[in-house]
Amino acid sequence: MxxxxxxxxxxxxxxxxxxxxxxxxxxxxxxxxxxxxxxxxxxxxxxxxxxxxxxxxxSREALLADVVTTRLERDSPLADTGTLRGDLTAWAEAGVASIRTPEGRLLVRAVALSMPSSADMQTERAQHFRRRLDSIERIRERATARGEHPPPLEQILDQLIAPLYLRAIFGIDPPATGYPDVLVDRLLASTGAPDTDQ
Amino acid sequence: MxxxxxxxxxxxxxxxxxxxxxxxxxxxxxxxxxxxxxxxxxxxxxxxxxxxxxxxxxSREALLADVVTTRLERDSPLADTGTLRGDLTAWAEAGVASIRTPEGRLLVRAVALSMPSSADMQTERAQHFRRRLDSIERIRERATARGEHPPPLEQILDQLIAPLYLRAIFGIDPPATGYPDVLVDRLLASTGAPDTDQ
Structure with a gap:
């Protein structure tokens, strides 16, 4: 060939x-x-x-995962703002900034492409993705240590990560202003988590 | 080659x-x-x-789009339940049922792969995706005709479609029970849309 x-x-x-x-x-x-x-x-x-x-x-999947992890770690250092809301907003702001760039969208697309495609590799595929949720887990752990009550990881996945990833994959621009705050407001409003300052 | x-x-x-x-x-x-x-x-x-x-x-993209559209139209006839909440819940239930099957996950993956990958084809890529939002648009139109106030399409994208698509692409199972209702509750709670019966 x-x-x-x-x-x-x-x-x-x-x-x-x-x-x-x-x-x-x-x-x-x-x-x-x-x-x-x-x-x-x-x-x-x-x-x-x-x-x-x-x-x-x-494998191709392992290579793509290495490229994506390397680039994302370089591009998205994790902010510690002192509050759950602040940390989540900073994460969302970095995400929105990233998917506004061609390379950021390509990286998200690469994450999607790097998923093992076989139907019976469902578990391995989920593990691939969970490894990329480490920064969100660290935000949750810091919040818990401060006495805040962060939403479950799966809810953050649904309400914060999914909209950004889907927009990147399908090329749908996020709203021009205020989008990180909108996403975090929706996320924290629907959990009943304490509304910390900032 | x-x-x-x-x-x-x-x-x-x-x-x-x-x-x-x-x-x-x-x-x-x-x-x-x-x-x-x-x-x-x-x-x-x-x-x-x-x-x-x-x-x-x-092109490969046009072929994939044809496959996906054909299969989805065959698998997901659009319910008319008489309320916005009922229609959205039916849509979410069909979506959850679909991504629980290997073929359903493959189709969502095919949608993602069928997006033109070039950075400067952003607009065409978004149009590709929007054509697949027709069923959601029809749900919104019916709700408006009944005097209900459906959330904007982009909000439905963020809160209903994105979680399902992301879970399908990354192989993360939806919660075992109640997930369609959870998604629709979050969506309608955060809009201030009237909470219709059912």
């Missing part, structure tokens, strides 16, 4: 391979034909042998 | 081609390696020439 001998290939250090492969994923996601995101295509674009990719990451 | 001559191919009627190609999309989406959903792979699986697919559908 695909050449096993990429044409112009120079020996790269492991860190150069990682960097070139990550960039190739981002580039291919951005291409008009971005869905042809196969390991051979990524290898060719990165100028590495596709066996290096299989050896290092094991 | 790919053979232009699928091996065992029998001349098919246009309707047989359509049916075989639709089934090939569903089958490939279900496969462990479902993401390799290219037109040559679909053509090979369906036993048709890939040029037939390009001629008939134009």
């Amino acid at each position: 695909t050449s096993k001998q990429p044409t112009a290939r120079i020996r790269k250090s492991p860190e150069q391979v990682r960097s070139a492969v990550h960039q190739a994923v981002i580039d291919l996601l951005s291409a008009p034909d971005g869905a042809e995101l196969t390991i051979p295509a990524i290898a060719q674009h990165a100028g590495v042998n596709h066996t290096s990719i299989y050896r290092r990451w094991g | 790919t053979s232009k001559q699928p091996t065992a191919r029998i001349r098919k009627s246009p309707e047989q081609v359509r049916s075989a190609v639709h089934q090939a999309v569903i089958d490939l989406l279900s496969a462990p390696d479902g993401a390799e959903l290219t037109i040559p792979a679909i053509a090979q699986h369906a036993g048709v020439n890939h040029t037939s697919i390009y001629r008939r559908w134009g």
Whole structure:
């Protein structure tokens, strides 16, 4: 199907391979034909042998998960504002800012694409996603330590994360102003959680 | 890259081609390696020439959109319960039932994959999605005609559609009982829409 001998290939250090492969994923996601995101295509674009990719990451899904986690951790340091409402609003503001950029939307799309697609890998797919909810779990833990009563994780998933992810995946712009506050208001109003200051 | 001559191919009627190609999309989406959903792979699986697919559908995205729309229309006839709350709950119940099935989750995933991926196709992507909101628009129109005050489409997107789609895409099961009511309660509570009977 695909050449096993990429044409112009120079020996790269492991860190150069990682960097070139990550960039190739981002580039291919951005291409008009971005869905042809196969390991051979990524290898060719990165100028590495596709066996290096299989050896290092094991699968396309694991590679995409690595790219997304790396980028999101770099782009979204976690704010500690002192209140549950403040932390959730900061999280939502960072999310809204991110999905307003082409790269942010591509990353969310990559998260969706990185999910194992087989119906019987349902559990593994959910675990993939839950690992990306760590920042929300830390916000919840800090709130609980302060004596606040954060909504359950699943409710935050439904009311805060889902709208942002869906808009990113389907290219529906968030409202121009006030959207992070609207989402957090809806979330905290419907839980009966104490309405902390800020 | 790919053979232009699928091996065992029998001349098919246009309707047989359509049916075989639709089934090939569903089958490939279900496969462990479902993401390799290219037109040559679909053509090979369906036993048709890939040029037939390009001629008939134009692009992979248009083909996926056709598959999804056809299946969803077949699976989700629109209930008229007589109230906004009843119609929204029926819609949510059908959605929850659908994403509890492997095929339902695959279809939502196909919707996500069928979105044009290029960053500068944002508008076209949003239009793709909005065409699939027709059933929600009809629920809103009926409510308005009865003198009810339905929430804006974007709010229904955020609070009803997004949680279902995200759970389908990421394989997170909805709560075992009462979930459609929870979603509709949250949606109608936060709008100040009149709380109709049922």
